[in-house]
Amino acid sequence: MFKFTVNHIAISVKDVVKSIEFYQEVFQLKEIKNTASNSKTRWLVFNDNRQLHLIPKPNEVVKINKAVHFAISTINIQEFISHLIALEIGYSDWLGTVKKDYVRNDGIIQVYFQDPNGYWIEVNNDVR
Known part of the structure; x- marks a missing residue:
C-alpha cells in the first residue's frame, strides 16, 4: 500500500x-x-x-464556490478569529452567516473567508 x-x-x-x-x-x-x-x-x-x-494567471477565469476550498488548522482558533477582525477580513460559517463561527457535530470550530482572488479558506481547530 x-x-x-x-x-x-x-x-x-x-x-x-x-x-x-x-x-x-x-x-x-x-x-x-x-x-x-x-x-x-x-x-x-x-x-x-x-x-x-x-x-x-491574470487572464484565466476560475470558477469558485465554497465547496472548493482548502482548510488550515490552528490550536488558537479564537485568537485567529480576533486576528481576522483586526485585519478587517470578513468571515462566516459554512451557511454564510457573517461574523459567525460554526461548531461541527464533532466539536470542531471552523470559519470561512476568501482571499483576494475569491478562493475560500477554512480555518478550524482540528489539530489531531
Whole structure:
C-alpha cells in the first residue's frame, strides 16, 4: 500500500504580489524559492513545511464556490478569529452567516473567508 502526504496546494491568482501579501499577513507564511522553474510562480511555506504555490494567471477565469476550498488548522482558533477582525477580513460559517463561527457535530470550530482572488479558506481547530 502507498503512503501519501500533502506536498503543496497550487492556486491560480490574478495578482501574485497582492496574493503573497495577503497570505503573509493572514497566516505569517514565509516565502521560499521556487526551485522548479524561473516562472513568476511564487511559493510560500506553512509551519509544517507544506507549501502554497501561487501561480499568476491574470487572464484565466476560475470558477469558485465554497465547496472548493482548502482548510488550515490552528490550536488558537479564537485568537485567529480576533486576528481576522483586526485585519478587517470578513468571515462566516459554512451557511454564510457573517461574523459567525460554526461548531461541527464533532466539536470542531471552523470559519470561512476568501482571499483576494475569491478562493475560500477554512480555518478550524482540528489539530489531531
